[in-house]
Amino acid sequence: MMEWTYAPAPESASLANLKQAYRPFVDGEFVDGGGEPLKTLNPATEEVLAEVGTASTEDVDRAVAAARRAYEQVWGPMPGAERAKYLYRIARVVAERARELAVLETLDNGKPIRESRDVDVPTASAHLFHHAGWADKLEYAGLGPHPRPLGVVGAVIPWNFPLLMAAWKIAPALACGNTIVLKPAETTPLTALVLAEIAADAGLPPGVLNVLPGAGDVGAALVGDGGLDKVAFTGSTDVGKEIQRRLAGTGRHLTLELGGKAANIVYDDAPLDQAVDGVVDGIFFNQGHVCCAGSRLLVQESIAEEFAELLRARIETLRVGDPLDKNTDVGAINSRAQLDRIVELVAAGDAEGAQRWTSSCPLPERGLFFPPTVFSGVEQTMRVAREEIFGPVLSVLTFRTPDEAVAKANNTPYGLSAGVWTEKGAKALWTAQRMRAGVVWTNTFNRFDPTAPFGGYRESGFGREGGRAGLEAYLAE
Incomplete structure (x- = not known):
């Protein structure tokens, strides 16, 4: 092939x-x-x-x-x-x-x-x-x-x-x-x-x-x-x-x-391929250097395994490298201090028992780069679930019911943004009304327009x- x-x-x-x-x-x-x-x-x-x-x-x-x-x-x-x-x-x-x-x-x-x-x-x-x-x-x-x-x-x-x-x-x-x-x-x-x-x-x-x-x-x-x-x-x-x-x-x-630790909720009736792309854009856009990044993925338990496979396959296609190359998806970390911060929090995720998966993409030999990384088996008390990493690192949690999804999404001191993925408009509105976030996107993420308020x-x-x-x-x- x-x-x-x-x-x-x-x-x-x-x-x-x-x-x-x-x-x-x-x-x-x-x-x-x-x-x-x-x-x-x-x-x-x-x-x-x-x-x-x-x-x-x-x-x-x-x-x-x-x-x-x-x-x-x-x-x-x-x-x-x-x-x-x-x-x-x-x-x-x-x-x-x-x-x-x-x-x-x-x-x-x-x-x-x-x-x-x-x-x-x-x-x-x-x-x-x-x-x-x-x-x-x-x-x-x-x-x-x-x-x-x-x-x-x-x-x-x-x-x-x-x-x-x-x-x-x-x-x-x-x-x-x-x-x-x-x-x-x-x-x-x-x-x-x-x-x-x-x-x-x-x-x-x-x-x-x-x-x-x-x-x-x-x-x-x-x-x-x-x-x-x-x-x-x-x-x-x-x-x-x-x-x-x-x-x-x-x-x-x-x-x-200020900072954020946005939840991206994926229900079992969501268009999965579209949701995968939205989750990838939500966390790996701008190397995760986004205050409203969807750094916490909440996926319904019944589709968690299938979604994880699709997500990993999609992340494997991301190209990390020269930011000036038009084919590059994930560029360089902005500073040595920020890279050190990302490395520290990823190590904390390992130490607290989360399961780390890292993209196999090659990294440039010089410069400040970090590979797209996903933590599964994350508990809400872990640092990777609570602290803003500001890097290409995604934490995955699961839920069974909409009420549980909202409770987990709101279990953060932040309140900047959130995302909801579902084919049912009523469920999307129900969820958005209960999210304690200034901006809630539905079936999309990181959409900005000068006519729309953000905060x-x-x-x-x-x-x-x-x-x-x-x-x-x-x-x-």
């Missing part, structure tokens, strides 16, 4: 227009940051991509002051229809430079080029286009007769979707009349800085958007700056809790989108991003 193989189909790294050095963007200009420069690495090779200047505490103060000045003198008083023109320009250029941005994102982050190309960049552009359309229609959004911007927004974003998370924060903030200071993740600052370049080329007034690369100390300085009116944070639950403690009693607005509650945070509800977080009450 002939075995089909895939010939290499690499995208050219030169398309990223990579520079040797990048600098913070403050008050409409790229400036020499006062912090210690960092080197951003390609996770697939661990080679240095570029040197990035970082912000000091003084740079943070200067950026916030510039944002305040731009808000009071230019952006806040500007009619919504005029603000929309700038956002439309930025959205169009993001779309026009999509291939460049996708390659740069893959180099800096490690995700497969087909995900950067088909998901990250188009969705970022879509968010900018969508919110540009809202800029002159806020009075008709059902958020009061005279909605007002909050003022200056401080935004801190993670490394798993660098460009997309930047657009999620920038687009609604600017559409509503706010100005923003953005702190990208330490390991993935490049696309946010190119986005700043795009904004400058689009003529965005100085100070409306500021981008400050750096480590956690820069984020802490920004969050603690008294000149902010709102903080928007996406990241870990532990850091989110610290931010909430710090802002308590200050009167500043806050939205948090969680409990230890997954509060507030919504996207849709009409997401606008409310950037408007005064």
Whole structure:
């Protein structure tokens, strides 16, 4: 029997227009940051991509002051229809430079080029286009007769979707009349800085958007700056809790989108092949570096064995390797620290008695990679069932009745997302109504649209991003 193989189909790294050095963007200009420069690495090779200047505490103060000045003198008083023109320009250029941005994102982050190309960049552009359309229609959004911007927004974003998370924060903030200071993740600052370049080329007034690369100390300085009116944070639950403690009693607005441990429920009447693909997409998309990843599979006991065979067969077809290869399904882990975290939790699963199955796919000889892994025989008290692994690791539990499925799904401190697989609409609605999660997908997973709100509650945070509800977080009450 002939075995089909895939010939290499690499995208050219030169398309990223990579520079040797990048600098913070403050008050409409790229400036020499006062912090210690960092080197951003390609996770697939661990080679240095570029040197990035970082912000000091003084740079943070200067950026916030510039944002305040731009808000009071230019952006806040500007009619919504005029603000929309700038956002439309930025959205169009993001779309026009999509291939460049996708390659740069893959180099800096490690995700497969087909995900950067088909998901990250188009969705970022879509968010900018969508919110540009809202800029002159806020009075008709059902958020009061005279909605007002909050003022200056401080935004801190993670490394798993660098460009997309930047657009999620920038687009609604600017559409509503706010100005923003953005702190990208330490390991993935490049696309946010190119986005700043795009904004400058689009003529965005100085100070409306500021981008400050750096480590956690820069984020802490920004969050603690008294000149902010709102903080928007996406990241870990532990850091989110610290931010909430710090802002308590200050009167500043806050939205948090934090960790998750999503349950993906597969009933015995589900379309199994479709469900298998959905489960694979739910956990192995972006190497599992997704806060809403379906990392807990709850499968009905009567089909558990059949489903496990189908799932393993499907996972065996996944190709792990060079993120720039268009055939790659699972790319590189973003950092050495994150890979160490994944290895630690997988070892805990072994120690606690779960049965580990690992894909036989070959891994590259260099770079930060981890094979798709499935744990069966998982108990709810195990670390692999309770802690966010943030990697390509799936934990499988079984259930007998819908009530048991819901009880197990809700047995988590998180509440960001969930999935339900069944051919019966009534059963899907019954289950979704009882799931304690901000987003519940039915017969699909990881579907995002700028018109739909996204967010969680409990230890997954509060507030919504996207849709009409997401606008409310950037408007005064």
